[in-house]
Amino acid sequence: DILMGANRCLPSPAPRPSLSLHPGDEVALGDNVTLRCHTPRNGVQVIVYKEGDGNYRWQRDGARDTTEVLVRASTNKIAGRFRCRFETLAPTWATGWSDPVELVVLADSSFPPPALSLSPRGRVETGADVTISCRSPHGATFVLHKAGSLDPVQRVIAGTAATFTLRGVTPADAGTYGCSYRPHENPFVSSHPRAEVTLEVTTGGPSTPFHTPPPG
Structure with missing residues (x-):
């Protein structure tokens, strides 16, 4: 043309x-x-x-x-x-x-893995809200990953801690989740999502608390 x-x-x-x-x-x-x-x-x-x-x-x-x-x-x-x-x-x-x-x-091991926790722990009923908390030694952008999925589940810009909320979970949300962080001063370098938590979702009945077995 x-x-x-x-x-x-x-x-x-x-x-x-x-x-x-x-x-x-x-x-x-x-x-x-x-x-x-x-x-x-x-x-x-x-x-x-x-x-x-x-x-x-x-x-x-x-x-x-x-x-x-x-x-x-x-x-x-x-x-x-x-x-x-x-x-x-x-x-x-x-x-x-x-x-x-x-x-x-x-990044390599110079970036320590984040600390990760799940609430409530153990099995939860379909429709419940679940929070996943992630902490790092740096102010960072936190990214929530799910095993088997290429795309991040959620992304949060925060200080040294971030909370991800999964609302009204279904059995499709069950699985293993990991968290990584990208420091504000270097936003294109990421920690490995080494820390992991597992979410179990039931189709009925009350949530089942998680009990740590006594040492054997």
Whole structure:
């Protein structure tokens, strides 16, 4: 398409590219992640970069409509927001940047695991409200995870503690939950969700308190 101006003709703006992370948006230290820039055409120059950090910028020949950059998470510094765009040489012009994607690095043992608790403990009846409390040594954003689910259950920005509420639970809510935190001063570095609690939901009858068995 052509846009007509008073003295020149310019190509109409091309659709912006999109950027995705594979296998996901969280990577452990030492592992690899692929930044995949999807463009509406091939035969272009593709640029992938990290916002605010000139040390992480790559340029590739986009021979196909998908261009990949393989990155090793050798340090926490790789964590952050990334974008991509593409350029053509004849005529010379560039698209706008893609929407950002956020790469989170799972920290090593320097980030102690959070403390996690469940209330009420033990089995609860369908329809009950359940709270999961999570504490960390840092003011942080807390993320509640459920085993078997790729997406976080809830996210809370707090001080050194956060409370997640599951209202009107059903048997579908039963399972193992974990919590991780991302310090305010480094929001793209996350603790591992090592602490876990298990929620059991019954279909009827009163809640059953949890009793710790006496030492044998």
